[in-house]
Amino acid sequence: MKKLIKKLITGFLKKINIHHILNTLYQEQNNRHIETNVINSGAIFYPEATVSNAQDRSKITVGQGTHIRGMLHVFKYGGQITIGENCYIGDHSRIWSGDSVIIGDYVQISHNVNVMDTNAHELDAIERAERYVDLVNNGSWAEKGNVLTAPVIIEDYAWISFNATILKGVTIGKGAIVGANAVVTKDVPPFTLVTGNPATVKKHLTEE
Structure with a gap:
């Protein structure tokens, strides 16, 4: 009898395709969330995309x-966060802003890339611990405190390869390439290839 009931339930679930229904409901909810948290001028957000905006929707423009x-x-x-036209932000890549991240047009950011304009936490150990406890107990901070931040700019036609990390205060020049797994701590000149940790110039590229 139990096997029959199990078979009937399994058949019913397959018939109504519950997995598809749940995915559709999740995507509709995610789309509504994005609409209320992003100024979207014709971008495409995929099901795996996530948006976390603790301010108003004008703070994220795509x-x-x-x-x-x-x-x-x-x-x-x-x-x-301001992202221009015809860009690509790969899956599992994170763009976190406590200051300003400006991305130009035709910028390609691969998967597992981190772009951070903030240290996210304080340098002082005691202060960092106390603020963490406050964050857990009371939610996100309205005041930056002593967290260090500096703007990040990624100019037109740049390509950031997979697993790369772009740290605060950095400008990636027009048409530059940041190699896989690179950690960028200083400005990258236009039309250069940088690799390594910390990233250094390995090649000069022609604009053509």
Whole structure:
């Protein structure tokens, strides 16, 4: 009898395709969340894309033709993300802003890339521990405190390869390439290839 009931339930679930229904409901909810947290000028957000905006929707702007598979996060204490037209943000990539991240047009960001304009935590150990406890107990901070931040700019036509990390205060020049697994701590000149940790110039590229 138990086997029969199990078979009937399994057949019923397959018939109504519950997995598809749940996915559809989740995607509709995620789309509504994105609409209320992003100024979207014709970008495409994929099902795996996530948005976390602790301020108002004007703090995240995405241009036409851009495809988002990763995460866009703006802290409550500050931050702004501006992404231009015809860009690509790969899956599991994270763009976190407590200051300002500006991405130009035709920028390609691969998967598992981290772009951070903030240290996210304080340098002082005691202060960091106390603020962490406050974060857990009371939620996101409205005041930045002593967290260090500095703007990040990624100019037009740049390509950031997989697993790369772009740290605060960095400008990636027009047409530059950041190699896989690179950690960028200083400005990257236009039309250069940088690799390594810390990233250094390995090759100069022609604009053509």
